[in-house]
Amino acid sequence: MKTRITELFGIEYPILLSGMSWISIPKMVAAVSNAGGLGILATGPLNAEQTRQAIREIRSLTDKPFGANATLMFPGAVENARVLLQEKVPVINFSLGKGDWIVKGAHAYGGKVIATVVNARHARRAEEYGADGVIATGHEAAAHGEAVTSLVLVPSLADAVKIPVIAAGGFADGRGLAAALALGAEGIAMGTRFMTTKESPLHANFKQLSIEKGVADTFASLRIDGIPCRVLKTKAAEKAERRGLNLIAAFFNSREIAQQIRIPYFKLFLGVIASGWKNARQLAFLANAFKAFHLATENGDLEKGVLPVGQVTGLLHDEPTVKEVIERMVAEAKLVREKLTGQLG
Ligand SMILES: Cc1cc2nc3c(=O)[nH]c(=O)nc-3n(C[C@H](O)[C@H](O)[C@H](O)COP(=O)(O)O)c2cc1C
Known part of the structure; x- marks a missing residue:
């Protein structure tokens, strides 16, 4: 071509x-x-x-x-x-x-x-x-x-x-x-x-779901990671959407991110605070979503994992x-x- x-x-x-x-x-x-x-x-x-x-x-x-x-x-x-x-x-x-x-x-x-x-x-x-x-x-x-x-x-x-x-x-x-x-x-x-x-x-759990689900089995929401984000409609995803931003979880999840990207946590924390509330809120959302995405992709965790998936899942x-x-x-x-x-x- x-x-x-x-x-x-x-x-x-x-x-x-x-x-x-x-x-x-x-x-x-x-x-x-x-x-x-x-x-x-x-x-x-x-x-x-x-x-x-x-x-x-x-x-x-x-x-x-x-x-x-x-x-x-x-x-x-x-x-x-x-x-x-x-x-x-x-x-x-x-x-x-x-x-x-x-x-x-x-x-x-x-x-x-x-x-x-x-x-x-x-x-x-x-x-x-x-x-x-x-x-x-x-x-x-x-x-x-x-x-x-x-x-x-x-x-x-x-x-x-x-x-x-x-x-x-x-x-x-x-x-x-x-x-x-x-x-x-x-x-x-x-x-x-x-x-x-x-x-x-x-993970095989989500490959299976992705094949079984139909074109209407995803939803897009601002309450998953703070920007419009489409995910597979599962009980865990719906729960995450209802809960919205959980600041306590974000505190612990961002510690994991700091470890992952190998920067001292206090540096990440101070940097986030200094960047203003809007940015800090966004990063807190991302920290929680990252954790949930990781649990879905790698562990196949159907209780806590949330997976980004497009509407074409219904064509697979x-x-x-x-x-x-x-x-x-x-x-x-x-x-x-x-x-x-x-x-x-
Ligand atoms: C599991 C998963 C993780 C994704 N992670 C990212 C990401 O880290 N950064 C990004 O810009 N887009 C990310 N995306 C979005 C894709 O890059 C892409 O825009 C989207 O999958 C295209 O739509 P489709 O799924 O209908 O093909 C992700 C999508 C999925 C399914």
Whole structure:
């Protein structure tokens, strides 16, 4: 296949693995890149040293192009993004923050940068400071989509910017791939579909649920991690939403985060307090959500675990390999083209 995205990244198919915390680990990244797409490492749960190790591991598993993300609102993300630049990662994807310095740093060694955005204002800003593309995340997406669905968001961003748009949120098969290209996207990024594959480290309890659940079995709420976040509808997720922000739990959970990213807790605590109540509240929400996401992905904890999942969970009926997902999508998209040629004349 040939689109501006395949040309830009030097890949065979315009299909990206979204950066998903605890899921987009080196072996997943390599599986997607080796199958002709672009794997993106999630650095959210990693500290700087672990990020460096993960990049080296990816390089030992594939010689194909790959990417890594930095969710700039997370503690430790700026340090991780610096490692991505030092390691000359071919494609850097940043979200939830201003990444102009990442664009500058990556372009200095010939790297590419894509910004995850949810509206035209953010997309134009990313274009202005030189991003090579944007990922448009629609309402259907797992985790942080906003109010507008991909069906409307993708063409609106394709009209708003000249750089290529990658559609995310609501894509799981060849029909979705063909539809995204028809809407003006140059490729797609998928989270939920790749999360339920043989190579995915997602716990079997949640892989099973993800296959069983229907298109209406997710919900988006501000009360999971403080920004609109879509998760699988389970008893634990509904309880977390009812409870909202639990400051005592946040105190203990943020201690774990400080340990994980290896900064002294008092430094993290003082930094958070100094950043003002709004930011502190947001980080407290994130600390609790991180804990619940981790319990779901790694431990399969159905009592306390909460899992970000997109509406496409209702389109998943099996657990294929990453290669099978990509091959099936490409074949199906070509069938759609033939059908459309017949229908459109
Ligand atoms: C388990 C899980 C963890 C995620 N973690 C992150 C993250 O750390 N940072 C981020 O920007 N997006 C994260 N996402 C969102 C994905 O990057 C992506 O936007 C979304 O999965 C696309 O929608 P889809 O699931 O319909 O394909 C996560 C998604 C899932 C399913």
